[in-house]
Amino acid sequence: MTVRPILARAAFACAVTALAAAAVFHPAWAAAPIAVPSAAAPRFTVTVTGQGPDVILIPGLASSAAVWDATVAQLQGRYRLHVIQVAGFAGAPVGGNAEGPVIQPSVEALDGYIRSAHLKAPAVIGHSMGGLMGLMLARQHPEDVGRLMVVDSLPFYPVVFSPAATVETVKPQAAALRDMAEKSTPEAWAAGETRTLARLVKSPEGLKAATAAAIASDPSVSGRALYDDLTTDLRGEIAAITTPTVMLYPWDAATGAPQEAYDALYTSAYAPMTAAKVKRIDGSLHFIMLDQPVAFAAEIESFLRPGS
Template identity: 30%
Template sequence: MKTNKIKWMLVALILVIFQMSTVSANQELISTTVVGKGKPIILIHGMACAPEVWDEFVEKYKTKNELHLVRIKGFGNGEKGEANHYLEEVKNELIAYVKENKLNKPTLIGHSMGGFLGLWAAAEAPDVFGKIVSVDGVPYFPVLVMPGITAETAKAVSSQMTTAMSKMSPEAAKANQEMMIASMIATEEKRPKVVEMGIKSNPAVIGQAYGEMYTTDIRPLMDKIKVPVLVFGSWAAYETYGSTKESVEKNMDDQLKTIPEYKLLIAESAYHFVFYDEPEWFYSELDTFLN
């Protein structure tokens, strides 16, 4: 009798543990798809995008690299994770992913928000990654368009943006996405795919992430990065606002200059999606850096 009671208690305990682990897994904000074989590269998409943004990259590198395509919950999909600081949790999960899977000094490549996350992860885990590539992502992007803004003064802007985006109607969200992508991708035929990713994204998650980009300044952490960094920048989309290639280069360099080993390259004509607008130049420079 006593033996049966103990047996059922053990079964109940196992079920509780299983349920706890299931809840925990559901709370994870990132998942990955692994393609190819070779030296590991982790690819992180940008705001309101999905791993499919790297499709051309995958075709070029899958025969020589093991590509870990990161999918963030709520980006390019309607899912919604819960986190007080969404991007910080994603950064922490990226670091944990490399450690748990025992990846040997992977290169981390991120676009825009993904580049920001890559720089942040490398600063907080300086011995985990081998190289960092940021495609038009900097430690604190708001200052590029709003000189003098700080994470503190941006709180009001952040709050308004988070609320506005989370309450946007589907029609308004689509129109907004089309307008934004037109200013981010110069190559017109590349736009619909990225617009669709944005439409499929969870507006509450994107609103929160945008807000956090305004209130998270990681410039003071850049001197902690101990691995080589390559940053691709763009300027052409901002020419109508008075920006020049030289002014954008200086603004970006000011944010990166405390990184011990880095290289900044500014595209000639590409908009924000540099790998779409100047692919030959992008992949040539990337190959040089990786090799």
């Protein structure tokens, strides 16, 4: 069996996750914002803790800032951590994401935050959509990023459906998924998320928390962010990114896909980006930080080590 049909199912699972209808907010996964990039209608809120070199942590599509809790506990005695909560995800107010595109304006807001907070080339770590945002930031505002870690993201995600995919061929399906979010009922999407997240997280506790965050996400914000994600193609741009980058991707035998196929998919996707080191984390699904916390913590230490 080839990797593309399997990854295509995973991609669809991520899409369904992103379109979860709003339900009861799960307080354990709420960021406690102490700084925002704009006093009116922010694109995201930021929680700042710790002292030391600056590190920005960006969660993924329909995810909570609390996905980084273990990383914060690991680093806050040695680093100053800026944990992003995208507006409209995980029960956070929709803020500036109430309408229109989500990802590109959030990247611009992140550039504004880095400048206004006078951060000097911070390390940036992003998961999934957050990884795509990190790539976009490094490409569009290279002075903003000292080093970058991308956790399971691709320069153009629809290649998991077809290597011949283009933005134009993907747009109709992406628009349909976006529009589906507006018509969904909370009950239907809550039930769907229970099934969907099981394909993305192995850890029982991680699965519970990630599912709650997805269900609590605003359906319109999630749908539009998904559309942005599926129609953003950086394949022709990543060669110009010179920021030192580590890209982590998962593999697990339970997917039924050959390890070699996963290796080929990710290494070929990042081959034009000579500044990138691509590493596989075994025994994990999409949420590497939840499924393999010890291995992930070791990669974080290596990534942040001076001179690495």
